[in-house]
Amino acid sequence: MQKTSMPLRERNRLDTWALIHNAASLMACEQGMAKTTVEAIADAAGISKRTFFNYFPTKEDAIMGLQQPTLSxxxxxxxxxxxxxxxxxxxxxxxxxxxxxxxxxxxxxxxxxxxxxxxxxxxxxxxxxxxxxxxxxxxxxxxxxxxxxxxxxxxxxxxxxxxxxxxxxxxxxxxxxxxxxxxxxxxxxxxxxxxxxxxxxxxxxxxxx
Structure with missing residues (x-):
């Protein structure tokens, strides 16, 4: 069975999510929690704070790569x-x-x-x-x-x-x-x-x- 391709909008959303998470987790590993602020994560990912909060409610979620559980x-x-x-x-x-x-x-x-x-x-x-x-x-x-x-x-x-x-x-x-x-x-x-x-x-x- 041929897989249904992911809509471009959803793919872009996941790419941005991954970009923020990668920046946050790498920063926490290398610089520690205290220096891994929302502002620093946003700067490293090349996004605004507003965009950050569109994807993650806390810096901890971004660092750990967590999202709200869902039930489809x-x-x-x-x-x-x-x-x-x-x-x-x-x-x-x-x-x-x-x-x-x-x-x-x-x-x-x-x-x-x-x-x-x-x-x-x-x-x-x-x-x-x-x-x-x-x-x-x-x-x-x-x-x-x-x-x-x-x-x-x-x-x-x-x-x-x-x-x-x-x-x-x-x-x-x-x-x-x-x-x-x-x-x-x-x-x-x-x-x-x-x-x-x-x-x-x-x-x-x-x-x-």
């Missing part, structure tokens, strides 16, 4: 579609897809790893975005409960909202477990860490019931 209609449709995989596995994969949307292909994972080790405080922005990712997935799980005053769900859903929230927490735990085994699984679609983690948790749950 295509991803939603895949989650809602009947498949051979159970809701547990589908929820883990849904959350993983949302998390991966935080890291565009142009994001420099090599520098991010160095910067996280050198400046642990940068991890806070990752955690902030991870929380936003969980909220997106939570909204999807809870959409089957149309009446806020009731615990009754539409057919084919978990028996109550608390069960849906428990599933959300389990999915997050599975992903953290997978990332502890393979830190690159966050961005590497070829990694088997998520598949292996899902199976480990399935077996662990079965063995303790």
């Amino acid at each position: 209609e295509e991803t939603l449709a895949a989650f809602r579609m009947e498949s051979s995989e159970d809701l547990f596995g589908r929820t883990v994969r849904l959350m993983l897809t949302v998390i991966r949307s935080m890291f565009p292909a142009e994001s420099r994972s090599d520098r991010r790893k160095i910067l996280k080790a050198k400046y642990p405080e940068l991890s806070k922005r990752i955690f902030d975005h991870l929380r936003d990712s969980e909220e997106l997935v939570e909204a999807v799980l809870l959409e089957r409960y149309p009446d806020p005053a009731q615990e009754l769900a539409l057919p084919g859903s978990l028996p109550g909202k608390d069960s849906a929230l428990a599933l959300l927490m389990m999915a997050g735990t599975v992903i953290r477990f997978a990332f502890s085994k393979d830190s690159g699984a966050a961005t590497n679609e070829q990694s088997t860490a998520i598949d292996e983690a899902i199976e480990i948790f399935r077996e662990a749950i079965k063995a303790t019931l």
